[in-house]
Amino acid sequence: MISESVLEGQKVRLRPVRPADLQSFTHWLADPEVRRWLAAVEKPPTLDEEIAWYEETRANPNNVLWAIESLEGQLVGTCELRMAAKHRKAELGISIHDKEEWSKGYGTDAVRLMLEYGFEDMELNRIELTTDEDNARGRRCYEKCGFVEEGMRRQDRFVQGNFSNTVMMSVLREDWQPS
Amino acid sequence: MTFPPISTLDGPLVSLRPATPADVEYLVRWFNDPDVLHWLHLSEMPRPTLESESARLESHLRDPYRRSWMIDNHQGQPIGNVGLAAIDDVHFRAELYISVGERAYWSGGYGTDAIRLVLRCAFEELGLNRVFLIADADNPRAIRCYQKCGFVQEGVLRGHRLRFGEPIDMVMMSVLKGDLGYEKEAAPCPRCEQADKVIPIIYGLPGEDLEQDAKNEKVVLAGCLVGPTDPAYYCKRCGMDFGLTHLGVA
Numbered sequence: 001m002i003s004e005s006v007l008e009g010q011k012v013r014l015r016p017v018r019p020a021d022l023q024s025f026t027h028w029l030a031d032p033e034v035r036r037w038l039a040a041v042e043k044p045p046t047l048d049e050e051i052a053w054y055e056e057t058r059a060n061p062n063n064v065l066w067a068i069e070s071l072e073g074q075l076v077g078t079c080e081l082r083m084a085a086k087h088r089k090a091e092l093g094i095s096i097h098d099k100e101e102w103s104k105g106y107g108t109d110a111v112r113l114m115l116e117y118g119f120e121d122m123e124l125n126r127i128e129l130t131t132d133e134d135n136a137r138g139r140r141c142y143e144k145c146g147f148v149e150e151g152m153r154r155q156d157r158f159v160q161g162n163f164s165n166t167v168m169m170s171v172l173r174e175d176w177q178p179s
Numbered sequence: 180m181t182f183p184p185i186s187t188l189d190g191p192l193v194s195l196r197p198a199t200p201a202d203v204e205y206l207v208r209w210f211n212d213p214d215v216l217h218w219l220h221l222s223e224m225p226r227p228t229l230e231s232e233s234a235r236l237e238s239h240l241r242d243p244y245r246r247s248w249m250i251d252n253h254q255g256q257p258i259g260n261v262g263l264a265a266i267d268d269v270h271f272r273a274e275l276y277i278s279v280g281e282r283a284y285w286s287g288g289y290g291t292d293a294i295r296l297v298l299r300c301a302f303e304e305l306g307l308n309r310v311f312l313i314a315d316a317d318n319p320r321a322i323r324c325y326q327k328c329g330f331v332q333e334g335v336l337r338g339h340r341l342r343f344g345e346p347i348d349m350v351m352m353s354v355l356k357g358d359l360g361y362e363k364e365a366a367p368c369p370r371c372e373q374a375d376k377v378i379p380i381i382y383g384l385p386g387e388d389l390e391q392d393a394k395n396e397k398v399v400l401a402g403c404l405v406g407p408t409d410p411a412y413y414c415k416r417c418g419m420d421f422g423l424t425h426l427g428v429a
Contacts, residue, residue, distance in 0.1 A: 042269070086223040087340045125346050126338045151334010151351050155309050158270045163308065168334055168351065 002057070003064045007117055009109040014066035017057075017078065021067055022050040024075055028097035037135045038095055039157065068096070068110045076101045079110050081118055081127070089126035090118055103137070111145045112179055115171060125173050132157070133165040146171045182266070182305055185246045188296040192289050195248035195296050198260060200237060202249050205257045207232045209280025218315055219278060222342050239264075246300075250279065250293045258284045261293045263301060263310070272309035273301055286320060294328045302356045311353035313339065322350060327374070329354040357388055358397075368414035369421050376416040382409070 007014040028034050030044040045053070057065045057080075065080040079094040092114055096107050118124045131138045133152065147169040155163035188195040209215050210227040221227065227235075239247050239262075247262040259279035266273040275297060279290050301307045314321045316335060330352040338346035367374045380399045381389060392398045399413045399420075410420035 087220075088346070089338070125341075128336070128339075149334075150336050151332075153309075153311065153333055153351065154353055155355055156270065156272065158308070168336065170337060172338055 001059075001061050001064060003066050005117065005121070007066070007113040008071070009113045011071060011104070011109040012068050012076070012106050012113070013071060013073075014068060014079065014110060014113055017054065017065055017067045019051070019054065021075055022047060022054055025078070025097060026050045028099075031099065034095070034097055034099055037132050037138055039130075039132075040093075042159075064090075066110075068094075068106060070101070070106065074101075076106055077110075079114060081114055081122075083122070083124075087126075088124050089128060090122070090124055092118075092127055092129045107138075108141050108144055111141065115145060115176060116178055119173050119176050120178075126170055128168065128170040130166050130168050133167050139167060139169075142169050146176055148175070182243075182268075185248070186300075186304075188248070188300060190292040190296045192253070192287070192292040193258070193296075194251045194253070195261065195293060196251060198236065198240065198247040198249045198262075200233065200240070202257065202260075203229060203233045203236050205249070205280065206236065206260065209259070209278065212280070212282070214282060215278065215280055217342065218318055218321070220340055223340075223344075248293075248297070250277075250289065252284070252289070256281075258289060259293070261290075261297055263297060263305075266305065266307070270309075271307045272311065273305070273307055275301075275310050275312045290321075291324050291327050294324070298328060298354060308356045309353055311351065313349045313351050315340075315342070316348040316350050322352075325352050329358050331358070357392075368412075368417055368419060370417040370419050371414065373416070377412050377414050380410055380413050380420060 002016045003014070004016060026045055026047045029041055035041050035044070057063050062083045062085070063080060064083065065078065067075060068077045068079055069075050076098045077094070077096040081090040081092055083090045092111065094107055094110055096102055115127060118127050129142065129147065131142070148171070150168045150170055153166040153168065156166035157164050185197045187197070207227050207229055210219065210221055210232065216222050225231070239245050244266040245262060245264050246266070248260065249257045250259040250261055252258050258281040259277065261277040263273040263275055275294065277290055277294060279285055298310060301310050312325065312330065313336065314325065331354070333351045333353055336349045336351055339349040340347060368377055378396065378398055380401050382401050383403055385393065385400050389398060389400065393400045396415060401409070411422035413420045
């Protein structure tokens with residue numbers, strides 16, 4: 001589903017994705033550097049594929065998607081919570097698509113907003129994510145937000161001819177401290 | 180990539196045959212047993228009925244990225260089910276799941292036998308590289324069985340599922356094609372009676388992979404000449420070799 005909740009943090013606002021955003025996503029995702037850590041986007045998507053993805057996500061009640069924009073209203077990426085309500089948990093995904101906007105704290109702020117939403121509004125017990133072992137910038141961001149490493153999936157993905165390991169991380173409700 | 184059709188697999192204790200819609204009556208009976216349900220994600224679902232399980236089974240049978248087998252004992256009696264899910268031909272991996280629904284067959288080596296057959300299929304028939312699973316962290320019987328089959332623990336996922344409403348931890352485990360040992364059970368060391376430090380002794384000319392494994396103390400390389408009285412296993416704890424090669428080979 002496209003979240004109707006608008007969440008405002010220190011640096012970013014999470015707002016519903018609009019069809020008009022898809023052109024920008026397609027443009028940014030054509031860059032292999034932007035796709036480098038995105039397990040779900042292995043090839044550059046066409047605009048039609050982005051539209052199909054948007055429609056699919058909108059129809060899936062367990063998938064809560066937002067666009068990330070700066071407080072000035074500039075679109076920079078997307079983030080989502082994939083809910084497993086029966087087990088009171090969700091998997092978090094995030095990407096700052098616009099690489100001009102990397103390392104400005106937007107991702108960290110967006111993750112914190114999602115944690116607050118997941119634990120307070122959705123009353124989750126656990127929020128988890130996976131990322132590539134070599135994604136140092138991502139792992140640092142998640143640690144800052146309270147994620148703890150739980151393990152390493154060996155040779156989990158086969159990317160450009162090599163196997164790579166995947167780190168598993170999570171935050172539990174009992175550990176989480178709102179910032 | 181297209182995978183070969185699902186086949187029947189025979190082991191020393193069990194046979195695996197492709198599940199059919201007619202097997203649903205067994206699944207419904209097993210998954211209504213609270214002692215079985217205790218260990219399954221299904222604990223959070225409404226109690227399985229013929230209708231609900233038929234729908235689930237049929238969707239599994241339609242899924243090209245799944246293989247679902249029934250585990251039969253050698254009298255042809257179904258005792259559980261096992262399968263591979265999320266078979267991924269991009270990353271060469273799949274998730275293994277198993278449930279021995281007939282409690283009389285718990286702790287008898289039947290699950291271990293079934294898993295070894297599935298691993299052989301995954302690595303040799305399907306060409307996969309990684310088979311993984313998650314298990315309740317408080318289920319040592321299952322975890323020991325997976326270890327015997329070559330699975331190693333990769334982490335503990337805290338509060339990963341609910342069991343009748345309460346969060347519980349789960350362990351993530353995997354076996355890689357290169358891990359060796361998935362095809363034969365590590366025998367316990369006759370001195371310390373434990374198998375956890377036991378590694379196989381490999382004869383013959385080693386390739387690069389085996390040399391790496393030897394460096395990491397996963398195997399012992401013992402040269403090209405082998406006779407019937409040469410040992411098959413080495414215990415790292417006791418520094419002792421034991422077993423006979425002609426018995427150790429599966």
